[in-house]
Amino acid sequence: MACKVARRSLCGIATKHFQGSITVPPQRKDVSTMHNPSRSQLLRRPRVPRMLYESCGGFLSGLLLAGTFVGNMTSPLPIAIAANLGSAGAVSVLAGSLISYLISNTMLDNLPLLFALVVVVCLRVMKRPAKTSAGIACSTGLCVFFSGIVVSLLFHASGAEVIGYTMTAALTGCASYFMHAVFASVRSTGKIPLRSTDGCAAAVVLILTVAAFSCYGIPSMNAGGIISVAVTLIGAKKFRCTGGVICGALSACGAILGSPEAGMPLLILPVGGLLVGYLAEKNRFLIAGVFFLFSLMALITFGTSLLQISAVINLFLGSAAFLFLDSSWLDKWLVTDLPDRSDNTLPLSSRLQYMADAIRSVREDTDAIAAILPQEEPTGDATREVCETVCGSCRHKLRCWESAYEETLTGFRKMESHLGADLPPIPEELAHCSRKERLRALFSRHAANRRKARFLAARTAESRTVLLEQLAAAEDLLHATSDHLHIRYSSELSDTVRRKLLHYGYPCDSAAVYHTQSDRLMIEMCCQGRELDGCLPTIKHILSESLNLTLEELDPIFSGDTVRYRLCQRPKYRLEHFTSALHASQETISGDTALLFTDNAGNPYLVLSDGMGTGKNAAIESRMTTELFRKFISGGICGTAAIRMMNGLLLTKSPQETFATLDVARFDLDAGEMTMMKSGAAATLIRHGGKVSRISATTFPLGLEPEGEASVRHVMLYPDDIILMLSDGVSEETYPLIRQLLESSSDLEQIVMEICDKAEIFAGGNRRDDVTVCAARLLQS
Numbered sequence: 001m002a003c004k005v006a007r008r009s010l011c012g013i014a015t016k017h018f019q020g021s022i023t024v025p026p027q028r029k030d031v032s033t034m035h036n037p038s039r040s041q042l043l044r045r046p047r048v049p050r051m052l053y054e055s056c057g058g059f060l061s062g063l064l065l066a067g068t069f070v071g072n073m074t075s076p077l078p079i080a081i082a083a084n085l086g087s088a089g090a091v092s093v094l095a096g097s098l099i100s101y102l103i104s105n106t107m108l109d110n111l112p113l114l115f116a117l118v119v120v121v122c123l124r125v126m127k128r129p130a131k132t133s134a135g136i137a138c139s140t141g142l143c144v145f146f147s148g149i150v151v152s153l154l155f156h157a158s159g160a161e162v163i164g165y166t167m168t169a170a171l172t173g174c175a176s177y178f179m180h181a182v183f184a185s186v187r188s189t190g191k192i193p194l195r196s197t198d199g200c201a202a203a204v205v206l207i208l209t210v211a212a213f214s215c216y217g218i219p220s221m222n223a224g225g226i227i228s229v230a231v232t233l234i235g236a237k238k239f240r241c242t243g244g245v246i247c248g249a250l251s252a253c254g255a256i257l258g259s260p261e262a263g264m265p266l267l268i269l270p271v272g273g274l275l276v277g278y279l280a281e282k283n284r285f286l287i288a289g290v291f292f293l294f295s296l297m298a299l300i301t302f303g304t305s306l307l308q309i310s311a312v313i314n315l316f317l318g319s320a321a322f323l324f325l326d327s328s329w330l331d332k333w334l335v336t337d338l339p340d341r342s343d344n345t346l347p348l349s350s351r352l353q354y355m356a357d358a359i360r361s362v363r364e365d366t367d368a369i370a371a372i373l374p375q376e377e378p379t380g381d382a383t384r385e386v387c388e389t390v391c392g393s394c395r396h397k398l399r400c401w402e403s404a405y406e407e408t409l410t411g412f413r414k415m416e417s418h419l420g421a422d423l424p425p426i427p428e429e430l431a432h433c434s435r436k437e438r439l440r441a442l443f444s445r446h447a448a449n450r451r452k453a454r455f456l457a458a459r460t461a462e463s464r465t466v467l468l469e470q471l472a473a474a475e476d477l478l479h480a481t482s483d484h485l486h487i488r489y490s491s492e493l494s495d496t497v498r499r500k501l502l503h504y505g506y507p508c509d510s511a512a513v514y515h516t517q518s519d520r521l522m523i524e525m526c527c528q529g530r531e532l533d534g535c536l537p538t539i540k541h542i543l544s545e546s547l548n549l550t551l552e553e554l555d556p557i558f559s560g561d562t563v564r565y566r567l568c569q570r571p572k573y574r575l576e577h578f579t580s581a582l583h584a585s586q587e588t589i590s591g592d593t594a595l596l597f598t599d600n601a602g603n604p605y606l607v608l609s610d611g612m613g614t615g616k617n618a619a620i621e622s623r624m625t626t627e628l629f630r631k632f633i634s635g636g637i638c639g640t641a642a643i644r645m646m647n648g649l650l651l652t653k654s655p656q657e658t659f660a661t662l663d664v665a666r667f668d669l670d671a672g673e674m675t676m677m678k679s680g681a682a683a684t685l686i687r688h689g690g691k692v693s694r695i696s697a698t699t700f701p702l703g704l705e706p707e708g709e710a711s712v713r714h715v716m717l718y719p720d721d722i723i724l725m726l727s728d729g730v731s732e733e734t735y736p737l738i739r740q741l742l743e744s745s746s747d748l749e750q751i752v753m754e755i756c757d758k759a760e761i762f763a764g765g766n767r768r769d770d771v772t773v774c775a776a777r778l779l780q781s
Helices: 039-043 050-065 077-084 087-104 111-126 133-155 159-189 197-213 223-258 260-277 284-302 309-324 327-333 338-372 382-391 397-403 405-416 436-484 491-503 533-547 615-634 639-652 732-744 748-762
Strands: 004-010 013-019 510-515 521-528 551-553 557-559 562-569 573-582 592-598 604-610 662-668 673-679 684-688 691-695 711-716 722-726 771-780
Touching: 050 077, 050 087, 050 197, 077 087, 077 111, 077 133, 077 159, 077 197, 087 111, 111 133, 111 159, 133 159, 159 197, 197 223, 223 260, 223 284, 223 309, 260 284, 260 309, 284 309, 382 397, 382 405, 382 436, 397 405, 405 436, 436 639, 491 510, 491 521, 491 533, 521 533, 533 551, 533 562, 573 592, 573 604, 573 748, 592 615, 592 771, 604 615, 604 722, 604 771, 615 639, 615 662, 639 662, 639 673, 662 722, 662 771, 684 732, 691 732, 722 732, 722 748, 732 748, 748 771
Parallel strands: 013 573
Antiparallel strands: 004 013, 510 521, 521 562, 551 562, 557 562, 573 771, 592 604, 604 662, 662 673, 673 711, 684 691, 684 722, 722 771
């Protein structure tokens, strides 16, 4: 038997595919478990808790921002941050601030704010915090105000100092108000909508942050000035002229508030941002060079008082920092078109959810009513009807039904119980009857009516089950569509991609750029009547340079004469894959099919299907099953809905009984999670965290039962975990050997080929069933 090895790369998936032959017996796949891991063992991966993030961030903010200034007043950012974090984060801010004051020896100078910070932290720990921005602003402002009054009374402060404490309290309340708006937006949606009041709050926070860092006067440079230049360039690169002007103005304002001497030369930032906005599509080195030269000439033009060594160094270091910063991360935190989407998408999503709930309610009510109502048509009492028809005019009626009533009734009941298609035999109790043939004909007719009623009842029940399954599939489809509406499209990036393609001579009918729910960038380009296969590597290089991202190709999706090409941002993980197949000894073609493809979010699906029996017919069944599943998933339909619809199609496609198993492993390369879906498939072995586990399911193959239920399991994976999907040709006797291979090796090709070789040995050299082994390993990108 000839075999060949094919290798290809697919969206972070290193694949090795070994083609050969495959099959599965036409029966229910009910695999007993060798070792089924508990749900808690497979589902949970240790995650960094939010408390740890807040503690680290709070400590750094207290350490870096304590003792800084906004104009002539102490910066309120440490108190504002502590008021908006949890108790652990607030305590960390206090600890960082104390260390900062001790290092700078300014604890006595900042005693009012330190006392206010202690009060705020105590309130966060001991009392339930306010939930609104106004409530937090009032509480923090009052804490600073009363702390200033107490310190004034203790140290006999002057009236000017009391007024200063009052102004600091007002500034702290304002900072807390805007900080809470930003934190609330990020916690609720993960984004900051710029076209809303939250965008204005983020601008205030930016000004205060730049002002705080401008207080760090490192010899010949200023941290706030460097940050201001970098922010201006990133804003211009991302949001063009508008972003450059706004970011430049806000950054310059913050730098002047923190250090007027270092901030005055940065007044040129809005003009420089405007110029760079026109060059947003150019190379980053060109943008940084033009901005630096323009700013330098502007400083020379405005006078030698602004042309300082520190100002030139700030411009140079800020431009250099821009080269190493990725402006695409702004898409994960900032939203420019959220108000427009919220008016349309969210109500539509709610309507789809209502429709799905209505379908579920109808399905449950229909199922409940069907369980109450009788499922067969009443056929009447055959004995009474035959007696009235045959015995009514018989002269022996009185002798049969009065003298020998029990004997006659027993004979009639025996003939009534006969349900075969042939004429019922005459029992010995009715051997004396003079109308035997008439009895046989009438009872045969009643038996046929009962068989017909039972057939119709069974057919109705099966049709009802199929209909309810299709309603459940529609319900899953609506839920999945509602979830897909939360994907965030970027009209700005879509326009950029279209302009780039048109500029370099690669026109397409449409281009869409969006972020998945895991914030991974996806690019889709649709072409009708033409293909870009040979040009896709060049397009990937052009867009990677333009967006400053590492993009990867996904498999194109064909729909008639329209081709949808896809590029995606490199995920956190990648997948290595190897498949080997051997057909049964008596066949020349495998009845199993293995397939690897990606969905709309760039997540790979590893699919294995076994057709009924072996040979050509089994191959047709398995290939049709995998291809149908691929088309459903590529069209945006979720896995459970696809399985339900496929089961209905396989049930009705042919009067002959045909079915196929389906074994699916979906890999989320951003979260490192695997979803297993099994319909009559054999067990899957997993090397998870160094231990080998087994996942099996007692479900029916597709096309065998009206209910297309699939067993669904979610497994959190670690890097270097291995997943092994098997067909029924691999007997359970080989499982101990497979376990040893998984524990001792990470070479997928070696593991798969060894299993195939040993499967033939365990079969005694005569493979009655096809053998297919699919292996996948999760790796860091």
